[in-house]
Amino acid sequence: MRRSIPLSIVLATALATVAAPIRAQPGAATSPDVEPEAIAALERMGNYLRTLKSFRITTQTSTDEVLDNGMKVTFSGVTDLLAQAPNHLRADVTSDRQQRLYLYDGKAFTLFARRVNYYATVPAPPTIGELADRLEDKYGMEIPLVDLFRWGGPRASTAQPTVATDIGPSAVDGTTCEHYAFRQPGLDWQIWIQLGDHPLPRKLVITTLTDEARPQHTSVYSWDLAPSFDDGAFTFDPPPDAHQIVFAEGARP
């Protein structure tokens, strides 16, 4: 028998250097709708992610927005993220609406908006996980693919899944995966985890339930587990015509 462990604990964080204690919580996942095998699959994935010293992910994203008349429109994007545990991150986000470069070198965090040529820099905490917390708490900002850095850590969702189920085998970009579906307050989500010795997330679909239009966000991940880079990749060298601005505190636009 597997222990009953809540989602917030079992999903291991890729780069959380402060290891989150694995705690058994009696009473969690006792519902027949919560399959222990589905929870265990997340645990395996999280543990594996935590072993990665560095990785590069190219992510194709698709995000719905709901117009006031109830119509959904879908925006596309690409996120190119390079991470080195525990304290280096570079993310290039290009979507229909935004081009943003996120840079973190263990000391400072910079957000650079290419089109408008603005950047802002703030001192940063010593790990990616703490950076994610700081940005969210203070500036209302998520780092790209934040789930990869949050799963399993203390800041994972406090919500336990009310449904966790194994849907079955499924191929993502030709790679055989196992497809799981979860429900927690406010959202449904699905994850495709690669089968074999490298249980990587290959696809994520999140459905927002708090809007009757049920907008979705989809990410499809391509992994490079042996990326080449140098330290300069994480340091911001502002273009000569770029202008420094500030982060609005507490803002979530």
Place this chain on the structure above:
Amino acid sequence: MTRTIRVAVASGLALALAGGTALARVNTSRTTASTSVNRNYNRNTNVNVNRNVNVNVNRDVDVHVHGGYYGPGYYGGCCYHPVATAAAVTATAMVTAAVIGSIVHTLPPSCTTVIVNGITYQQCGSTWYQPQFAGTTTTYIVVNAPR
């Protein structure tokens, strides 16, 4: 995640509407799909800071000309300036001054970047804006002239 913005319609916008020259569309959208599973729903996050946005003059888009619901660069800031938008903004700006402290997502055309005491401003005619990142979105606060 809700993006509905309360808008107090400026007098200039009202005039533009009265003249029938533009269709007002003040809310681009209401909800974006969550992009993260681990959004903590129970935390007390102060999300109200920028909700009481005053006037967003660039919402005054002729949707027929501009091609619909995209709106003038809700996220991007500078670079979506359809002709209809520019015309509407110019008309608005002539009628009423922007309210100090109000926040807009796009600037009127013909602004100049000015650095005063190390702070970046956008001067658009007699109105001064200070750009900032609100989350990852570039917004502009109307400020008093810094000099």
